[in-house]
Amino acid sequence: MQRKLDKIMAICEKRGFFFPSAEIYGGKAGFWTYGHLGTLLKRKFENEWNLDENFYEIEDCNLLPEQVFVSSGHLEHFRDPLTECKKCHFRFRADELIEDELNINVEGIKAEAMDKIIRDNNLKCPKCGSRELTKVRWFNMMFELKVGAVGEETMYLRPETAQSAYLSFKREFYALREKLPIGLAIIGKAYRNEISPRQVFFRLREFTQAELQIFFDPKKINEVENWNKVRRYKLRMFLAKNRKSKKVVEMSCEDVVKKLNLPKMYVYYLAMVQRFYLNILKIPKEKFRLKELTEKERAFYNKIHYDVELFLETLEGFKEVAGIHYRTDYDLRNHQEGSKESMEVINEKKEKFIPHVLELSFGVDRNVFSIVDIFFKEEKERNLFVFPRKLAPIEVAIFPLVRKDKLPQKARKVFSLLKDSGFIVFYDEKGSIGRMYRRMDEIGCPAMITIDYDSLKNDDCTLRDRDTMKQIRVKIDELPQTILKFLNGEKLTKLGKIFK
Numbered sequence: 001m002q003r004k005l006d007k008i009m010a011i012c013e014k015r016g017f018f019f020p021s022a023e024i025y026g027g028k029a030g031f032w033t034y035g036h037l038g039t040l041l042k043r044k045f046e047n048e049w050n051l052d053e054n055f056y057e058i059e060d061c062n063l064l065p066e067q068v069f070v071s072s073g074h075l076e077h078f079r080d081p082l083t084e085c086k087k088c089h090f091r092f093r094a095d096e097l098i099e100d101e102l103n104i105n106v107e108g109i110k111a112e113a114m115d116k117i118i119r120d121n122n123l124k125c126p127k128c129g130s131r132e133l134t135k136v137r138w139f140n141m142m143f144e145l146k147v148g149a150v151g152e153e154t155m156y157l158r159p160e161t162a163q164s165a166y167l168s169f170k171r172e173f174y175a176l177r178e179k180l181p182i183g184l185a186i187i188g189k190a191y192r193n194e195i196s197p198r199q200v201f202f203r204l205r206e207f208t209q210a211e212l213q214i215f216f217d218p219k220k221i222n223e224v225e226n227w228n229k230v231r232r233y234k235l236r237m238f239l240a241k242n243r244k245s246k247k248v249v250e251m252s253c254e255d256v257v258k259k260l261n262l263p264k265m266y267v268y269y270l271a272m273v274q275r276f277y278l279n280i281l282k283i284p285k286e287k288f289r290l291k292e293l294t295e296k297e298r299a300f301y302n303k304i305h306y307d308v309e310l311f312l313e314t315l316e317g318f319k320e321v322a323g324i325h326y327r328t329d330y331d332l333r334n335h336q337e338g339s340k341e342s343m344e345v346i347n348e349k350k351e352k353f354i355p356h357v358l359e360l361s362f363g364v365d366r367n368v369f370s371i372v373d374i375f376f377k378e379e380k381e382r383n384l385f386v387f388p389r390k391l392a393p394i395e396v397a398i399f400p401l402v403r404k405d406k407l408p409q410k411a412r413k414v415f416s417l418l419k420d421s422g423f424i425v426f427y428d429e430k431g432s433i434g435r436m437y438r439r440m441d442e443i444g445c446p447a448m449i450t451i452d453y454d455s456l457k458n459d460d461c462t463l464r465d466r467d468t469m470k471q472i473r474v475k476i477d478e479l480p481q482t483i484l485k486f487l488n489g490e491k492l493t494k495l496g497k498i499f500k
């Protein structure tokens with residue numbers, strides 16, 4: 001829905017969620033700045049992204065040596081089919097032209113085959129309409145840099161964070177007492193020279209990934225310690241055979257293992273990921289599905305691949321925000337060959353093997369954008385973000401009812417009290433109380449506190465709930481505990497008496 005997208009973007013740019021990077025110079029497609037609210041929201045997502053207690057976060061360089069990408073296969077395979085209009089010289093992706101015009105998925109097919117489809121169907125330049133297009137050729141999406149004063153060494157900006165976990169595996173395996181499975185998580189920037197960045201945050205040239213690589217013994221792929229915790233948990237499966245009917249089936253983890261013949265460990269992490277979306281991010285169930293990718297659609301090194309898709313009104317459909325990939329020993333084996341450094345470990349039966357990898361990969365920016373889309377609400381008198389309280393960038397706002405009679409001083413004291421208690425707090429005294437409420441509604445602040453004349457007498461204040469606009473009175477010395485309960489999801493009526 002273009003209208004909704006425009007509305008959301010207008011609020012986000014105006015209020016400091018995100019806006020084009022280097023905007024005063026016109027900006028560049030696929031590069032965005034997070035403003036103060038967007039930065040807080042993104043950080044909240046990253047902090048909540050905690051999929052298992054058994055993982056460790058590491059951090060690596062964005063720039064890596066060429067040999068890494070020779071071994072990983074990125075130099076050869078990380079590419080998009082490019083075509084150019086001979087008339088207006090517009091460059092675009094051949095696969096997208098075909099997908100947009102004919103609704104055929106051409107993932108995995110050769111350049112000549114795409115040429116043929118374009119010719120046979122008489123496809124034209126999306127910009128000027130000319131039918132004279134160059135032959136499809138491959139374009140590598142990595143950014144190449146020359147390093148050193150005379151530029152003697154070629155390095156690349158990493159196109160994904162995953163490689164750093166593989167490069168660090170041996171070190172961390174020994175540092176973490178040689179136990180499998182271990183998870184190495186990285187939250188960081190990745191870079192792709194996209195031919196045509198589009199759909200706001202869905203195809204960026206510089207973006208943030210949150211990726212967890214779980215290294216394990218392939219013989220133990222059906223041994224999961226906490227299996228009983230998820231056995232009966234129902235997954236929302238969008239299977240490849242239901243692509244046409246668009247039907248999502250709910251299946252217990254146990255059934256998924258039995259009927260779809262998926263390994264327990266894989267299914268366990270499907271459940272962890274779904275729980276993260278439904279319980280932590282509070283995504284409505286019907287907007288979430290786990291999409292099975294067919295053999296043709298998934299990368300050749302992924303043995304099993306499901307995407308997390310969320311329904312976004314602004315982009316008119318389900319969009320991919322994460323993926324769960326069983327990559328086998330593809331990565332470590334390649335790095336073993338490329339570096340001549342052994343990646344083998346030994347299990348308790350004294351068997352030598354290269355660990356396999358299960359990858360949980362999240363596009364952070366896509367998820368942030370999805371949260372903004374899904375929790376945007378239009379009401380008669382106001383537009384607002386109904387973010388889950390814990391995810392809201394600003395948690396509490398404090399206002400004096402009027403700017404006189406010592407009310408601002410009292411309000412500032414409450415501001416300090418809450419700030420010192422660890423909340424993300426915002427103080428405002430510019431404007432009428434109604435307007436201040438609206439401004440905070442608009443950015444999704446869940447709790448608003450007003451200091452009025454009674455506050456001076458009784459040492460209390462009002463607490464207003466963003467969603468219902470109802471209010472209660474709270475003693476100021478009880479405020480930190482009350483706010484904590486409220487942000488953890490307690491109903492306002494449980495915390496005090498609603499007054500008119």
Ligand SMILES: [Zn+2]
Pocket residue numbers: 085086087088089090125126127128129130
């Ligand atoms: Zn053209």
